[in-house]
Amino acid sequence: MQIGKISLHTTNTSKTNNNCSPEKKLASNPFGVSFKGNVIQADVFEGTKKAGIGKSISEKSKLFASAVVSGINNFNEAFKSRMNSVVSFGKKITTNVFDTIEKFGNTEITFDMTGIKNKLFPNRQYSVKNLASKDVSELKTLWQDLAGIQAA
């Protein structure tokens, strides 16, 4: 497309050469490039220049876009790998939680409240009020244990 445009411009300039002086032509073409004896008009360069700028911009933007795309791809890959690890961790946690819940569901939990109370308040077990509520035979066993007396 670009070459076609240039050739079209050159054709047009050959026609305009008849109306314009060579100095004027050269002034608009500082490099003085001629094509088959005709000085190439500035608009050719302008067109080329314009096309070149556009091309470089498009190339740059393509490069930038490709860089961005590759960057995005890299980011996506990194993100995906991180997400995968996060998801696998989440799945592991969920599995563990479900396993634990299942274990709890299958476990019979009993609380020995008297034992817990005795451990939390060891002196309360030997309070006079608590002892008075116990059977005498139980008190005898306790006394023998405390005194280190062998039961008869």
Add this chain to the structure above:
Amino acid sequence: MDNNQKIKNIIQALGEHKDSQAAIDLLTELGTNSPDDEIREITAQTLIKKNTHESLRVVLISKGKGINDLSARVAMASINELLSLKDKTEAIKILDDTIKMHSEEEVRNTARSVRALMTFSS
């Protein structure tokens, strides 16, 4: 709380126990025969506080127990407890019987002394 304090609490609990006879039997069996003077002292005091015929007999007529204990501390604590009783009727009756009928002279003499103290204190 050490073991001695726990035993003291058990003795105190037996003094308040609703099964009085079983409590007296246990106090007589373990408390009055304890090698620890303090435990014997508290046991004697608890038995006297109960102020029943069975409990008073243990500390008044048994040789080596209560007022007849070899430890002066235990014997004096028992006498003090007897003197502080509001109703001394049962104690005096047992002491009178002991003075008259007990086979051991030592026990009779101790009973006579305590009887005299109780007469003066009342």
